[in-house]
Amino acid sequence: MELTLLGTGTPSGLPRPGCPCAACATAVGDEARAPTALLLDGSLLLDLTPGAALAAARAGQTVTGVRQVLLSHPHNGPAVEAPAGLPAPERVPDGREITLISGHRVQAVAVDVPGTGYAVTGPDGDRLLYLPPEAAPAGVSEGHEPYDLAVLDVNGRPDALARLRAAGAVAATTDVVAVHLDHDVPPGPELHRRLAAAGARAVADGETLVVGDFQEVPDLPRRTLVLGGARSGKSVEAERRLESFPDVVYVATGGTREGDGDWADRVALHRERRPGSWRTVETCDLLPLLAEEGPPLLVDCLALWLTDAMDRAAAWDEERWASGVARRELHERTDALTEAVRNTRRSVVAVSNEVGSGVHPATSAGRRFRDELGRLNAAFGAECEHLLLVVAGQPLLLRPR
Numbered sequence: 359m360e361l362t363l364l365g366t367g368t369p370s371g372l373p374r375p376g377c378p379c380a381a382c383a384t385a386v387g388d389e390a391r392a393p394t395a396l397l398l399d400g401s402l403l404l405d406l407t408p409g410a411a412l413a414a415a416r417a418g419q420t421v422t423g424v425r426q427v428l429l430s431h432p433h434n435g436p437a438v439e440a441p442a443g444l445p446a447p448e449r450v451p452d453g454r455e456i457t458l459i460s461g462h463r464v465q466a467v468a469v470d471v472p473g474t475g476y477a478v479t480g481p482d483g484d485r486l487l488y489l490p491p492e493a494a495p496a497g498v499s500e501g502h503e504p505y506d507l508a509v510l511d512v513n514g515r516p517d518a519l520a521r522l523r524a525a526g527a528v529a530a531t532t533d534v535v536a537v538h539l540d541h542d543v544p545p546g547p548e549l550h551r552r553l554a555a556a557g558a559r560a561v562a563d564g565e566t567l568v569v570g571d572f573q574e575v576p577d578l579p580r581r582t583l584v585l586g587g588a589r590s591g592k593s594v595e596a597e598r599r600l601e602s603f604p605d606v607v608y609v610a611t612g613g614t615r616e617g618d619g620d621w622a623d624r625v626a627l628h629r630e631r632r633p634g635s636w637r638t639v640e641t642c643d644l645l646p647l648l649a650e651e652g653p654p655l656l657v658d659c660l661a662l663w664l665t666d667a668m669d670r671a672a673a674w675d676e677e678r679w680a681s682g683v684a685r686r687e688l689h690e691r692t693d694a695l696t697e698a699v700r701n702t703r704r705s706v707v708a709v710s711n712e713v714g715s716g717v718h719p720a721t722s723a724g725r726r727f728r729d730e731l732g733r734l735n736a737a738f739g740a741e742c743e744h745l746l747l748v749v750a751g752q753p754l755l756l757r758p759r
Contacts, residue, residue, distance in 0.1 A: 359462075359480030359569040360399055361507065364413040366563055367391030368491055368540045369431075381541035388562040389545035394537040396488060396509065401460040403427045403444070404476055404488055411441045417564035426458050431473035431490035449474055469493035477505070484570035487527065491538035494518030495527075504529035506570040512536035512558045513543050516602035517633055519556060524604035524635075533573040534558035551755065554578075556602040579743035580705050585712040585735060586748035593658055595748050596709045603705075605653035606636045609644065611662040642666040648698040648706070660710035660738060664731055667691045673730075674723050688730065696737045710735050712747060 365371070372391040373382030385391070393407040397414060400423045407413070414421045427440065427447040440447060450456060450466035452474060457463050460481070467475035473490035480486075485503070489495065489510040494517055502525040510518055513536060522528040536558050543549050553559055557578055561567070582599060586592030600606045636656075639647070642663050647655060657663070668674060671687035678684040699706065713732045719725045739745045745757040 359478075359482065359484045359486065360566055361486065361509075361569055362397040362414070362417050362419050362566045363509075363535075363537070363561060363563060364395040364397055364410060364417065364419075365392030365407055366394055366537045366539055366560065368538050369393050369407075370540075372539055372541060372545070374541060377541060379541050381544050385541070385545045389549075390563075391539050392563055394491070397421070397424070398462065398478060398486075399460060399480070401425050402458060402462055402464070402478070404478075405430050405490075406440060406444075406447045410444075413564070417566065419566075425460060426456075426464075428464065428476060429474075430476060430488065431493075450476070468496040470496045480569060482570075486569050487522075489515075489518060494521055498522065498525045498527060500525050502527040504532050506531075507533045507535065507567065509535045509537050511538040512553060512556055512602065513549075514538060514540065516556060516598075517635075519558070519602040520604045520633065520635065523602075533567070535567070536560045548753075551753075552598065555599045558602075578705070581699060581702070581742040582707045582744040582746070583735070583739045583742045584707065584709050584746050584748060584753075585739075586709075587712055590748045591751035592709050592711075592748040594751070595746065595753050596656055596658065596707045599707050600654050600656055600705075601633060603654055604635050606633070607647070607653055607655050608636050608638045609647060609655055609657045610638055610640045611642050611644075611657065611659060611666065612640075644695060645698050648702040648704065650704070652704055654705035654707065657706065657708040660708055660734060661731055663695075664692070664727070664734055668727065668730065673726065676722065679726065692730070692734050692737065695734075696741055699738060699741045708738065708742075710738070 371393050373385040392413055394405060395407045395410055396404040397419055400419060403421065403424045406427050411421050421444060424444055427445055429447050429449045450464065452466050452468040455463060455465040463479040465477045467477050469475050469489060471493045473493055475489040475493060475495060478486045485505045486507045487505045491511050492514045493511065494515050498521055505527055508522060508528050512519055519528060528534060534557060536553050539560060543552060549560060584592045584596045644657065667688055671684045672678050673684040673688050675684060711731065713728050719728055747754045747756055
């Protein structure tokens with residue numbers, strides 16, 4: 359089954375007409391995107407968009423052989439008229455299955471927003487799932503047979519991809535292609551980096567894919583360290599890297615602070631931002647978690663873990679530190695952590711504060727903490743496939759380049 363993406367953008371397209379934002383200004387060439395529409399084997403058109411015939415011609419295709427046009431979402435603005443010769447567009451009721459004369463079987467999939475998704479099985483048995491913008495499947499059950507190709511709004515609804523993964527509908531062999539792309543993510547390298555972190559990819563308008571053909575799935579790093587200063591956006595970046603995966607364990611190393619209203623507000627903000635399917639564990643005992651099999655871990659953050667480790671080693675005591683006893687105990691703890699990260703089989707995303715670019719600490723304890731955090735970051739980062747520095751909300755990839 360061949361799929362030609364006549365467009366990969368939102369119903370407004372990219373750039374949006376009249377929009378002055380930076381993302382729209384840089385959406386040129388292959389990063390400019392018409393409204394999403396899918397042409398399957400030249401006979402089935404999913405979503406009718408303005409200029410469908412011209413878009414097909416640019417892709418080296420034609421719509422003259424289309425025998426069925428199905429709509430997935432209500433279009434804003436005036437109704438789109440079908441070009442001459444195309445059948446009238448229609449929508450299949452949720453749950454109903456139709457068989458086309460071309461041999462394609464199409465089942466309407468219920469979604470959690472107004473609209474309809476479509477699961478298409480080709481004549482050769484290849485299976486494709488297509489979801490409308492801002493949509494996730496409604497009521498998908500576990501034990502679902504994996505699709506060969508899933509085409510959906512990965513940026514707008516990463517939880518949709520998480521639901522599909524939890525049900526088995528998206529597996530390691532599923533090619534995940536992001537569509538309905540908008541100006542909320544800068545086009546170019548940042549778009550492709552974010553999608554790769556979710557195990558997805560974007561293609562240019564007009565590209566033809568063969569459903570079921572082997573595609574190189576983006577290499578998902580097993581260990582990632584996200585560094586950044588205070589309020590840099592490092593926690594948001596770390597959470598974004600796992601938001602399309604189900605059953606994440608969020609490891610909060612800060613614990614609770616009685617009577618500290620500001621801390622409670624910060625913790626509440628983090629919890630509201632996280633997907634409801636994530637489980638939170640408040641602990642600094644990371645070694646057992648890293649040794650266990652299980653879902654991905656998000657550790658936020660190593661600076662608070664180090665504070666606890668220094669407390670346990672009494673590293674704040676000047677005499678104990680000068681004697682070397684506290685230093686030795688602390689380094690045993692940090693070395694054990696990096697060893698556990700090296701040996702873990704779980705996916706891990708850790709957050710830490712970058713050091714050395716702020717005010718020089720006025721106290722020996724402050725300088726000690728800065729030095730030890732720098733040492734921990736370097737050792738932990740050495741065990742990670744991906745290392746990022748977040749500045750003003752923008753991630754800078756340090757490894758791999």
